[in-house]
Amino acid sequence: MPCSFFLCRVTMASSCAQLCLKCRSLLCSKTVATTWQHSTQVRHCRTVTPVITKVLNGSSFFSGNHRTSPASQRWKQQMFCYSELSVKHLATEAKEDKFKEELSRADVVAYKSPLLPVNEIQMPLDLDAAAEFSALEEITHEEAVSISVPAAIPPSSTSLRDYVDKSETLSKLVQLGVNLWKLEQRPNVGTMLLKLDFNMDVAPRLLFLKHIGVEESHIGYIITHNPFILTEDLESLQARVNYLKSKKFSSETVASMVSRAPYLLNFSVKRLDNRLGFYQQQLNLSASNTRNIIARLPRLLCGSLEPVKENLKVCEIELGFKENEIQHIALTVPKVLTANKRKLTQLFDFIHNTMKVPHHLITKFPQVLNTKYLRVRERHLFLEFLGKAQYDPDLPNYISLDRLVSLPDEIFCTELALATLEDFYLFQKTL
Amino acid sequence: MAAPAVRMFRRVEGLFCVYKPSGVHWKLVRDNIETKLLKGLNAAPSQPCPQEVRFLAQPGGDAEAPKGLTLSVASVPALSKHPLVTGPEFQYLQVGVGHRLDAFSSGVLVLAVGNGNKILNDLYRTRITRDYTLEGESTYGHITQDKLDRVLAMLQGANQKSLLMYSNVDMRSQEAYEMAVQGLLGPDGKSAPILTGLRCIRFEPPNFTIEVQCLNETQKYLRKVVHEIGLELRSTAVCKGVRRTRDGPFTLQDALTRHHWTASDIMQAIQQYKSSKKNKNYSRSKVKEPGLHPLEENTTDSQQNETNVEAVAAGGSRSQTLLSQRCF
Numbered sequence: 226m227p228c229s230f231f232l233c234r235v236t237m238a239s240s241c242a243q244l245c246l247k248c249r250s251l252l253c254s255k256t257v258a259t260t261w262q263h264s265t266q267v268r269h270c271r272t273v274t275p276v277i278t279k280v281l282n283g284s285s286f287f288s289g290n291h292r293t294s295p296a297s298q299r300w301k302q303q304m305f306c307y308s309e310l311s312v313k314h315l316a317t318e319a320k321e322d323k324f325k326e327e328l329s330r331a332d333v334v335a336y337k338s339p340l341l342p343v344n345e346i347q348m349p350l351d352l353d354a355a356a357e358f359s360a361l362e363e364i365t366h367e368e369a370v371s372i373s374v375p376a377a378i379p380p381s382s383t384s385l386r387d388y389v390d391k392s393e394t395l396s397k398l399v400q401l402g403v404n405l406w407k408l409e410q411r412p413n414v415g416t417m418l419l420k421l422d423f424n425m426d427v428a429p430r431l432l433f434l435k436h437i438g439v440e441e442s443h444i445g446y447i448i449t450h451n452p453f454i455l456t457e458d459l460e461s462l463q464a465r466v467n468y469l470k471s472k473k474f475s476s477e478t479v480a481s482m483v484s485r486a487p488y489l490l491n492f493s494v495k496r497l498d499n500r501l502g503f504y505q506q507q508l509n510l511s512a513s514n515t516r517n518i519i520a521r522l523p524r525l526l527c528g529s530l531e532p533v534k535e536n537l538k539v540c541e542i543e544l545g546f547k548e549n550e551i552q553h554i555a556l557t558v559p560k561v562l563t564a565n566k567r568k569l570t571q572l573f574d575f576i577h578n579t580m581k582v583p584h585h586l587i588t589k590f591p592q593v594l595n596t597k598y599l600r601v602r603e604r605h606l607f608l609e610f611l612g613k614a615q616y617d618p619d620l621p622n623y624i625s626l627d628r629l630v631s632l633p634d635e636i637f638c639t640e641l642a643l644a645t646l647e648d649f650y651l652f653q654k655t656l
Numbered sequence: 657m658a659a660p661a662v663r664m665f666r667r668v669e670g671l672f673c674v675y676k677p678s679g680v681h682w683k684l685v686r687d688n689i690e691t692k693l694l695k696g697l698n699a700a701p702s703q704p705c706p707q708e709v710r711f712l713a714q715p716g717g718d719a720e721a722p723k724g725l726t727l728s729v730a731s732v733p734a735l736s737k738h739p740l741v742t743g744p745e746f747q748y749l750q751v752g753v754g755h756r757l758d759a760f761s762s763g764v765l766v767l768a769v770g771n772g773n774k775i776l777n778d779l780y781r782t783r784i785t786r787d788y789t790l791e792g793e794s795t796y797g798h799i800t801q802d803k804l805d806r807v808l809a810m811l812q813g814a815n816q817k818s819l820l821m822y823s824n825v826d827m828r829s830q831e832a833y834e835m836a837v838q839g840l841l842g843p844d845g846k847s848a849p850i851l852t853g854l855r856c857i858r859f860e861p862p863n864f865t866i867e868v869q870c871l872n873e874t875q876k877y878l879r880k881v882v883h884e885i886g887l888e889l890r891s892t893a894v895c896k897g898v899r900r901t902r903d904g905p906f907t908l909q910d911a912l913t914r915h916h917w918t919a920s921d922i923m924q925a926i927q928q929y930k931s932s933k934k935n936k937n938y939s940r941s942k943v944k945e946p947g948l949h950p951l952e953e954n955t956t957d958s959q960q961n962e963t964n965v966e967a968v969a970a971g972g973s974r975s976q977t978l979l980s981q982r983c984f
Contacts, residue, residue, distance in 0.1 A: 370727065386741045389735045389736050390734060390735055395735075396735050403740065405741045406741060406743035406744075598679075599677055599680070599914070634915060650913050653675065653913045656677065
């Protein structure tokens with residue numbers, strides 16, 4: 226479902242109180258303090274409260290008069306438009322430099338508020354003065370070139386494609402292969418991505434991923450599935466990787482686990498520890514076997530443990546497997562631990578009761594518990610029709626269960642069923 | 657717009673039939689087909705990203721006034737048209753289902769894509785019959801083949817009577833006689849389910865297989881028929897399987913099995929259907945109100961009957977060859 230991205234708007238009229246609240250909350254977030262745009266907004270807020278009566282007529286924010294050159298005034302007005310939008314990095318570096326330079330030329334009264342931690346540039350806006358210059362005024366060539374047209378970016382939109390060309394973060398993410406279309410369907414993710422600063426937030430985390438050994442081609446996949454890795458604290462990420470390495474997972478294993486389970490590093494060390502302990506205890510496995518299972522199916526560490534506990538109980542009670550059999554099955558096919566228990570029961574019922582395969586044979590070939598029910602059913606019925614459905618290794622013409630389920634259709638027909646593929650398809654139409 | 661994908665989409669519009677396996681809800685089949693078709697359509701090569709001309713100011717590192725008209729021109733790809741930002745070319749497909757099959761039945765399920773949905777509507781407003789194979793199992797040993805045949809004949813007679821009743825024509829008129837001669841008697845629109853043909857194909861006590869041609873039926877009704885047959889035979893009968901072998905002009909032969917549910921196979925099936933439509937000269941658009949144009953309807957309905965007969969014979973013979981194989 227598309228969601229709207231609301232950029233902070235500094236509106237002049239009646240929503241001042243809300244504005245102040247928003248600005249205060251902006252102050253609290255880490256990323257605000259680093260940009261001059263937010264700081265100017267915040268500073269505007271601080272002066273708004275005492276002059277709230279003056280704001281009501283909507284004409285001026287500040288009681289200050291500055292007689293500056295018309296070019297800088299006009300250009301101050303442009304900056305005001307920009308400050309309405311909280312999209313970062315709209316201004317290119319060159320513009321920022323120009324701005325700082327122009328400010329120093331103008332006579333600006335420095336207004337230091339004790340609350341603000343950053344040393345920002347003061348710029349009181351005088352909107353009465355804004356009305357004084359006219360569009361027909363002559364300007365120099367340099368000033369003409371320095372006028373930058375404010376980008377036609379909508380303040381709020383349901384899609385990221387309106388912002389991708391103007392936002393450095395989004396363009397770089399697309400170049401990395403992140404699927405922005407998929408991400409914008411998730412609520413609030415788009416707004417979060419827009420607010421990220423590429424150099425401060427995204428780049429250090431990408432470097433971190435590369436450092437732990439994740440290949441560049443996988444980074445797009447990881448961010449598409451877990452965009453919140455870009456907001457995780459770097460120290461925590463490092464601590465989690467160190468924890469996994471302390472549990473004797475090699476660096477390549479950690480890298481492959483992160484690539485295949487993108488949410489892995491978002492979980493705290495305590496939770497990862499809890500899960501590793503659970504698997505080791507419940508399945509009664511040695512440490513190296515547990516490592517083996519987790520390395521092959523890292524999403525076991527990401528999901529909830531309740532379905533796994535239920536599946537283990539189902540295997541024990543409903544399906545009637547013994548503990549060592551369950552251990553062996555989990556070691557060979559870890560996916561059984563996260564399988565849908567209704568489908569697992571249906572499949573087991575068919576294999577055990579219709580195909581008459583005993584428990585010990587299923588334990589020997591646990592891959593049969595990982596197949597689709599329809600596939601096993603049609604192959605078994607075909608073999609039964611041909612009189613070849615014989616799964617007992619002691620008797621002649623034995624068909625092994627793993628070959629039954631894992632072979633592709635043509636090889637199954639030619640080698641196991643000794644029939645043609647067309648016959649198999651015709652038979653399927655009689656079921 | 658990506659031209660290859662759109663051309664492929666034009667080829668995918670039409671009607672085709674699939675073989676629905678039993679135990680699967682028809683909606684899952686429809687969704688699966690839609691996903692596979694979208695995958696095939698979006699895999700077609702897309703246009704490259706369009707370029708945009710931008711003026712970039714010189715990245716002068718020092719904070720000085722801009723040095724005159726020093727701007728560089730660059731042609732950069734417009735990322736807002738990149739597929740990772742806009743999403744895939746095709747996101748939804750209109751796939752419609754013909755007569756539905758409930759979860760425990762299997763058989764021919766007609767599906768229509770895009771423009772084919774309109775044809776589907778017209779097709780199903782005509783009086784098209786469907787063929788089913790019902791597998792029954794009865795428990796008592798006193799049932800013999802001829803008793804079963806007698807019961808089936810009685811059922812068929814009762815259904816013929818209801819057919820005449822629902823056709824809304826006065827039985828004593830000349831019009832009724834002419835329609836009966838041409839085989840046009842039948843209910844228009846909604847009516848109770850009517851079995852136009854019943855036949856026992858196989859009888860191996862306790863199992864038996866019946867072939868049915870019917871109109872306006874539901875699979876639940878067919879299971880009830882098997883139950884009633886059992887009651888008539890003074891015993892019980894349970895329906896073990898319902899399998900649709902034909903739905904209008906679509907037979908088992910044309911049905912696609914699960915392994916063939918890919919965009920290319922579906923396109924082939926649609927092309928086949930379109931060419932066969934041209935050959936048989938079906939004028940489906942004219943058969944909207946059965947009463948209005950009796951002449952055209954005559955030809956189409958008699959053709960339908962012919963194809964019915966052919967299909968039944970073909971279906972019967974095919975199932976018999978398979979069954980003879982079963983008997984070894």
